[in-house]
Amino acid sequence: MRILVTGGAGYIGGVFVRAARDAGHEVMVIDSLTTGHAESVPSGVEFVHDDLRNRAAIAPLLRRADAVLHFAALSIVGDSINDPVSYYRENLGGFISLLEAVKECGPRMLIFSSSAAVYGNGEGRPFREDDPCLPVNPYGGTKLAMEQTLAHVAPALGLTSFSLRYFNAAGAVADHGEAHSPETHLIPLALDAALGLRELTLFGTDYPTPDGSCIRDYIHVSDLAEAHLTALDALAAGDAGGALNLGTGTGRSVKEVAAVVEQVTGRALPMKVGPRRIGDPALLVAAVDGAAERLGWRASRSNLTEIIEAAWGWHQEFKERGAQS
Numbered sequence: 001m002r003i004l005v006t007g008g009a010g011y012i013g014g015v016f017v018r019a020a021r022d023a024g025h026e027v028m029v030i031d032s033l034t035t036g037h038a039e040s041v042p043s044g045v046e047f048v049h050d051d052l053r054n055r056a057a058i059a060p061l062l063r064r065a066d067a068v069l070h071f072a073a074l075s076i077v078g079d080s081i082n083d084p085v086s087y088y089r090e091n092l093g094g095f096i097s098l099l100e101a102v103k104e105c106g107p108r109m110l111i112f113s114s115s116a117a118v119y120g121n122g123e124g125r126p127f128r129e130d131d132p133c134l135p136v137n138p139y140g141g142t143k144l145a146m147e148q149t150l151a152h153v154a155p156a157l158g159l160t161s162f163s164l165r166y167f168n169a170a171g172a173v174a175d176h177g178e179a180h181s182p183e184t185h186l187i188p189l190a191l192d193a194a195l196g197l198r199e200l201t202l203f204g205t206d207y208p209t210p211d212g213s214c215i216r217d218y219i220h221v222s223d224l225a226e227a228h229l230t231a232l233d234a235l236a237a238g239d240a241g242g243a244l245n246l247g248t249g250t251g252r253s254v255k256e257v258a259a260v261v262e263q264v265t266g267r268a269l270p271m272k273v274g275p276r277r278i279g280d281p282a283l284l285v286a287a288v289d290g291a292a293e294r295l296g297w298r299a300s301r302s303n304l305t306e307i308i309e310a311a312w313g314w315h316q317e318f319k320e321r322g323a324q325s
């Protein structure tokens with residue numbers, strides 16, 4: 001299959017690009033490098049450095065593609081709270097522009113990177129796909145608006161699609177890992193703390209959870225990539241698509257993650273307690289039967305120790321490269 005990946009120079013898109021290439025697909029990437037890294041696009045993969053809203057750049061790629069995987073987005077919750085208009089313009093506006101180009105040029109299969117942030121605060125149990133979606137921050141709002149746009153537009157375009165709601169992507173593959181700037185995700189921040197580069201802040205220890213810190217569902221980024229390939233095969237086989245959670249079904253608290261980072265790195269983390277961050281639900285854990293039933297897929301590489309071991313290996317090399325350049 002020929003696959004166009006928007007945001008393929010980013011963290012999750014980059015891991016998907018490698019998995020798709022290794023599975024024998026022909027992969028093309030368009031990325032504005034707003035948060036991505038050109039050097040993380042593997043050699044041999046066609047790469048266009050441009051914004052996906054530039055019709056002249058994306059149309060020739062779409063015409064040659066059988067499917068588009070739409071990873072490109074802004075995804076920092078705090079920034080979305082400070083500047084929601086920009087978030088709606090970039091995420092929803094960018095997506096509408098992509099759909100206009102798809103309408104004109106094809107392809108007819110699309111996979112969209114949605115998020116657990118569509119759910120909001122919930123009732124303290126794992127989220128099912130049919131739970132109400134009541135996002136508590138503008139980032140989650142943009143993702144829900146994009147899902148709804150897709151659900152309305154897809155039939156008119158003859159498009160089949162999955163909206164895959166990722167929980168917390170984590171871990172690394174040999175030559176690619178998590179490097180957001182600024183970084184807001186717990187595991188890379190904790191690894192930075194292990195390297196003595198920062199103090200780790202625990203944002204709120206008064207949540208209604210057993211140890212008071214937030215609980216998240218960490219899924220290995222390789223599991224995410226594999227789920228996308230499985231979803232793509234399902235669309236190609238005639239599946240009608242829909243919204244599915246991608247997580248493990250197991251929640252780990254911020255304090256637990258910090259403890260596993262200390263164990264894996266063999267280093268005590270400098271830590272301090274800070275106030276809660278606005279827009280952080282206490283618990284985000286996936287109910288995972290939907291993906292199992294629809295795709296026959298479950299996460300299989302998402303043991304937290306293995307995730308952190310993989311992330312630690314990659315993180316040290318990445319920081320060393322940064323220090324040398």
Ligand SMILES: NC(=O)c1ccc[n+]([C@@H]2O[C@H](COP(=O)([O-])OP(=O)(O)OC[C@H]3O[C@@H](n4cnc5c(N)ncnc54)[C@H](O)[C@@H]3O)[C@@H](O)[C@H]2O)c1
Pocket residue numbers: 006007008009010011012013030031032033034035036037050051052053070071072073074075094113114115116165166167168169170180
């Ligand atoms: N990381 C997570 O835990 C997580 C969880 C849920 C959902 N998601 C979603 O998954 C997707 C990928 O996340 P990530 O962590 O890899 O982020 P990332 O920032 O590493 O990657 C996003 C990529 O999109 C590119 N991009 C942004 N706007 C663009 C535009 N207009 N045109 C072209 N390229 C553009 C960026 O340069 C970057 O390379 C995002 O849609 C995000 O909302 C991520």
